[in-house]
Amino acid sequence: MSNPDIYLTMDAVSKNFGRFTALAEVTFQARRGEFICVLGPSGCGKTTLLRVVAGLEKQTRGKVFIEGRDVSSLPVSSRNVGIVFQSYALFPNLTARQNIAYGLKSRSLSRQAIVKRVDELLDLVGLRGMGRKHPAKLSGGQQQRVALARAIAVSPDLLLLDEPLSALDAKVRVMLRGEIRQLQQRLGITTIMVTHDQEEALTMADRILVIDQGRLVQNGTPRQIYDKPATPFVAGFIGAMNFIEDARKIEKGLYDIGETHLSVSGENGTGRLPAGSRVTLAIRPEDVMLKRDPSVSNLLQTRVEAMEYRGSMFRIDLKRQVSEGTSFTITADVPAETVRRLGITPRSTLPIHLPVDRLRVYEAGKGS
Amino acid sequence: MPTTIADTTNLPSQTFWTTLDKELWIKRLLILLVCIWLLVVVVLPLFQLLSKSVADADGRFVGLAHYRTYFSTPSLSSSLFNSLLVSVLTTCISVSLGFLFAYGLTRTTIAGKGFFKAISMMPLFAPTLLNGIALVYLFGRKGLITLGFFGVLPGIEINLYGPVGIIIAEVLFTFPQAVLMLCIALGMTDARLYEAAESLGAGRVRTFFTVTLPSIRYGLISTVFVCFILAFTDFGAPKVVGGNYNILATDIYKQVIGQQNFAMGAVVSVVLLIPTVVAFIIDRIFQRKQVAMIAARSVPLTPRPHVVRDGLYAGYCALIGFLIVGFYLTAVYASLVKVWPYTLDLGFWHYQFSGTGGGGYAAFFNSIRMSLYSAVFGTAITFFAAYLIEKSRQMNSLRQMAYFLSILPLALPGLVIGLAYIFFFNALGWHVGGMFIPNPMNVLYASMGILVISNIVHFFSVSFLTATTALKQLDQEFETVSESMGVPFTKTFARVTVPVCIPAILEIGVYYFVNSMATVSAVIFLYSADIPLASVAVANMDDAGDVAPACAMSVLILLTNLAVRIGFGLLTRRLKARAQAWTGQ
Ligand SMILES: Nc1ncnc2c1ncn2[C@@H]1O[C@H](COP(=O)(O)OP(=O)(O)OP(=O)(O)O)[C@@H](O)[C@H]1O
Ligand SMILES: [Mg+2]
Numbered sequence: 001m002s003n004p005d006i007y008l009t010m011d012a013v014s015k016n017f018g019r020f021t022a023l024a025e026v027t028f029q030a031r032r033g034e035f036i037c038v039l040g041p042s043g044c045g046k047t048t049l050l051r052v053v054a055g056l057e058k059q060t061r062g063k064v065f066i067e068g069r070d071v072s073s074l075p076v077s078s079r080n081v082g083i084v085f086q087s088y089a090l091f092p093n094l095t096a097r098q099n100i101a102y103g104l105k106s107r108s109l110s111r112q113a114i115v116k117r118v119d120e121l122l123d124l125v126g127l128r129g130m131g132r133k134h135p136a137k138l139s140g141g142q143q144q145r146v147a148l149a150r151a152i153a154v155s156p157d158l159l160l161l162d163e164p165l166s167a168l169d170a171k172v173r174v175m176l177r178g179e180i181r182q183l184q185q186r187l188g189i190t191t192i193m194v195t196h197d198q199e200e201a202l203t204m205a206d207r208i209l210v211i212d213q214g215r216l217v218q219n220g221t222p223r224q225i226y227d228k229p230a231t232p233f234v235a236g237f238i239g240a241m242n243f244i245e246d247a248r249k250i251e252k253g254l255y256d257i258g259e260t261h262l263s264v265s266g267e268n269g270t271g272r273l274p275a276g277s278r279v280t281l282a283i284r285p286e287d288v289m290l291k292r293d294p295s296v297s298n299l300l301q302t303r304v305e306a307m308e309y310r311g312s313m314f315r316i317d318l319k320r321q322v323s324e325g326t327s328f329t330i331t332a333d334v335p336a337e338t339v340r341r342l343g344i345t346p347r348s349t350l351p352i353h354l355p356v357d358r359l360r361v362y363e364a365g366k367g368s
Numbered sequence: 369m370p371t372t373i374a375d376t377t378n379l380p381s382q383t384f385w386t387t388l389d390k391e392l393w394i395k396r397l398l399i400l401l402v403c404i405w406l407l408v409v410v411v412l413p414l415f416q417l418l419s420k421s422v423a424d425a426d427g428r429f430v431g432l433a434h435y436r437t438y439f440s441t442p443s444l445s446s447s448l449f450n451s452l453l454v455s456v457l458t459t460c461i462s463v464s465l466g467f468l469f470a471y472g473l474t475r476t477t478i479a480g481k482g483f484f485k486a487i488s489m490m491p492l493f494a495p496t497l498l499n500g501i502a503l504v505y506l507f508g509r510k511g512l513i514t515l516g517f518f519g520v521l522p523g524i525e526i527n528l529y530g531p532v533g534i535i536i537a538e539v540l541f542t543f544p545q546a547v548l549m550l551c552i553a554l555g556m557t558d559a560r561l562y563e564a565a566e567s568l569g570a571g572r573v574r575t576f577f578t579v580t581l582p583s584i585r586y587g588l589i590s591t592v593f594v595c596f597i598l599a600f601t602d603f604g605a606p607k608v609v610g611g612n613y614n615i616l617a618t619d620i621y622k623q624v625i626g627q628q629n630f631a632m633g634a635v636v637s638v639v640l641l642i643p644t645v646v647a648f649i650i651d652r653i654f655q656r657k658q659v660a661m662i663a664a665r666s667v668p669l670t671p672r673p674h675v676v677r678d679g680l681y682a683g684y685c686a687l688i689g690f691l692i693v694g695f696y697l698t699a700v701y702a703s704l705v706k707v708w709p710y711t712l713d714l715g716f717w718h719y720q721f722s723g724t725g726g727g728g729y730a731a732f733f734n735s736i737r738m739s740l741y742s743a744v745f746g747t748a749i750t751f752f753a754a755y756l757i758e759k760s761r762q763m764n765s766l767r768q769m770a771y772f773l774s775i776l777p778l779a780l781p782g783l784v785i786g787l788a789y790i791f792f793f794n795a796l797g798w799h800v801g802g803m804f805i806p807n808p809m810n811v812l813y814a815s816m817g818i819l820v821i822s823n824i825v826h827f828f829s830v831s832f833l834t835a836t837t838a839l840k841q842l843d844q845e846f847e848t849v850s851e852s853m854g855v856p857f858t859k860t861f862a863r864v865t866v867p868v869c870i871p872a873i874l875e876i877g878v879y880y881f882v883n884s885m886a887t888v889s890a891v892i893f894l895y896s897a898d899i900p901l902a903s904v905a906v907a908n909m910d911d912a913g914d915v916a917p918a919c920a921m922s923v924l925i926l927l928t929n930l931a932v933r934i935g936f937g938l939l940t941r942r943l944k945a946r947a948q949a950w951t952g953q
Pocket of ligand 2: 046047048
């Protein structure tokens with residue numbers, strides 16, 4: 001708790017609305033200057049989490065620490081946070097300048113200091129010369145920047161963003177993504193951003209928290225989340241994933257589906273399962289390789305069921321016969337060039353290779 | 369370079385650590401104050417009224433004895449039936465006429481919609497006494513139409529004094545409300561439903577019953593209840609044209625002012641209150657459903673031209689407009705005529721109010737003063753209460769109670785408020801468990817203060833709902849944003865909330881002013897001889913047979929209200945133009 005690197009600590013925080021549990025025992029820490037994305041489906045409790053961090057909502061159980069100090073029962077204005085809401089909540093009757101200066105006025109700053117500070121902030125968010133405009137006269141992206149400038153004007157130690165980009169169109173969104181990230185790094189503000197856009201989370205975050213039904217299901221870097229999803233839910237929520245049900249454990253690192261044996265190196269906690277346990281194997285479509293070399297392991301003969309053209313690549317559904325009457329389907333992403341070179345067509349047979357280190361194992365029937 | 373922006377400016381942060389807790393407590397205290405205010409001006413007086421209805425002259429509890437007397441005395445209890453009959457008929461006529469009018473304004477392409485709507489709102493600005501008086505000049509024994517325009521045409525006798533007169537006056541009184549509410553209901557329909565019905569081959573009649581009626585049903589039901597309540601509780605018009613036909617509202621007045629029988633006055637008030645509260649509750653239930661319907665996104669309907677239909681509606685709207693304008697012009701004319709119907713010279717004889725009771729211009733200016741106070745204080749209290757109730761996050765149950773108490777006055781007839789206030793403010797104190805608690809409100813009795821408070825309460829609910837609607841349109845996070853930046857909520861209230869809500873605030877102010885000028889029901893029990901009021905003067909002059917000065921005074925009230933309405937309308941338009949910079953239109 002006294003680690004000086006840690007800015008924020010959430011300790012087993014729960015939030016109930018009546019009998020409904022919006023957050024269940026959420027625990028995590030944010031390092032100083034870290035950019036954390038909170039990712040999850042609609043209604044999973046992301047906004048609630050942010051509001052508890054901000055002090056806008058009081059947790060039912062658990063504690064919140066800022067720099068090791070217990071702030072659990074302190075309200076928002078004692079936590080020194082800057083907040084950007086999804087709706088921006090810009091004051092419509094005030095100009096961009098006045099909006100940005102809003103929080104500065106209540107601190108004992110001189111007039112010139114405020115003007116100077118607002119100028120700096122306008123520059124910082126790339127709105128020089130726009131200060132006299134009212135929010136209604138600014139584009140969505142510009143309004144977003146004003147909201148951001150207003151939030152950081154008071155030099156918060158913690159910046160909270162609730163789906164700041166969701167109201168913008170795709171192009172502006174991608175641009176602002178980069179800008180927000182740069183700004184955050186330059187100022188070194190610890191930031192928590194809520195989003196339900198996985199790409200946003202993967203590209204911007206130092207760390208991602210995946211929430212499902214109020215529970216924190218995984219806390220890791222974007223790479224960890226993508227490459228080693230902790231549960232089938234995370235795997236399915238971020239990117240695409242093939243699930244091969246009804247596999248069986250033979251021994252550590254070796255599984256079978258019908259007659260087919262598959263070696264796996266990336267077992268996550270399933271290593272302790274007894275032999276014979278039912279498991280689900282998983283692999284991402286882009287990790288499915290096309291190989292004809294019979295000497296490699298994890299080689300399967302499959303039949304092309306359907307092909308979907310996606311520009312630079314094809315998404316191909318492959319069917320693997322397990323035994324009489326049972327089969328499973330695997331989807332593979334294959335570069336268009338490879339498809340042309342190999343002359344893959346529907347109903348042709350195709351040998352595929354599932355790399356040992358890209359296969360994931362999940363205990364059957366758990367959390368999908 | 370901005371790279372170092374975080375540390376170049378050394379902000380004196382966190383000076384608000386302690387002010388924050390203070391803020392929270394201030395807010396709590398204010399919410400509590402709103403509740404106390406509503407308790408004192410709404411609940412306690414009502415309670416006092418109820419307790420009077422079950423006590424004898426010495427204050428001893430007599431149970432339902434007075435109620436038994438009431439219901440076993442046919443001359444009293446027949447009024448309940450009369451009141452119900454008159455208001456039900458009024459409601460039917462008014463809603464039908466209003467529906468056609470609103471339909472013309474929203475679903476056809478007739479010209480001059482704004483003009484017609486403005487004309488139809490006229491009765492809102494007149495004291496209902498004037499409706500009665502104008503009727504007397506039209507259909508009374510020496511009325512314009514009874515005499516066939518002074519012998520030019522054959523005369524028509526309609527037996528004005530009694531139910532006929534009351535119903536005509538009340539239809540006129542409730543018509544603007546019906547039009548307003550039905551215009552909103554008809555304006556909210558989804559055009560796609562009509563396209564779907566048309567594409568499925570549904571005819572006009574079928575479309576009307578399958579699309580139009582269902583989509584406005586909640587608005588229609590609500591209109592019915594509002595018109596019923598208005599007609600059921602109005603006092604002004606029946607007082608003038610009721611004749612010997614007794615209804616509840618005039619009974620209360622007769623019991624209290626005529627016979628000084630306060631207990632029976634209280635009983636009749638409760639009898640008047642019960643159907644009103646029932647209608648109010650049913651209306652609330654339907655309103656909630658209607659709100660849920662608006663929330664859905666819909667495509668607004670733009671009416672297409674249709675020669676025959678549009679012609680018919682234009683004719684109908686013009687006829688109604690002509691009748692309303694003609695009605696009030698008759699009143700204006702009558703107030704200027706020297707001796708109706710014998711000496712038709714025009715002049716301002718009756719505007720001198722010499723030799724008549726009522727207080728003349730002193731009363732008129734008292735009314736203006738009272739209305740100004742009601743407008744200023746009423747608007748401030750209403751808006752602030754609505755703000756606290758709508759925008760705070762503390763003390764949920766207390767805020768819910770405050771909300772309920774804020775819309776409750778909608779169900780309280782002016783006469784009931786007036787009588788309850790006499791009982792409450794006149795009381796020297798109460799014996800509670802052997803202890804005597806003096807009444808601090810007693811000082812207000814017979815003062816300007818009690819008049820203003822009664823007006824504020826009488827017109828609180830509609831104003832409150834207007835304020836709440838305006839506040840709901842502001843982003844829910846404004847308060848949160850300022851809180852997170854350590855800005856006191858009072859500052860955000862003054863710098864953002866109020867400026868953005870200025871049109872609604874002006875609207876509320878005008879509403880308070882206009883209604884305070886015109887109302888007679890609550891204040892007729894509360895005014896004192898040294899503070900005469902214009903509307904009360906109208907009633908008293910009419911009572912004394914000075915119908916022409918009464919008419920003149922009503923016309924003054926009407927003209928004042930129209931002037932205020934138009935003046936503020938222009939002001940609002942100016943402000944809106946100025947606000948264009950930020951509304952983005
Ligand atoms: N004040 C409240 N009272 C009752 N229930 C609430 C309240 N606030 C949130 N909830 C419930 O808690 C759950 C989580 O809400 P939250 O707003 O945190 O979801 P979210 O993850 O932000 O969703 P979205 O992506 O749609 O914004 C929802 O089911 C919501 O209905
Ligand atoms: Mg949310």
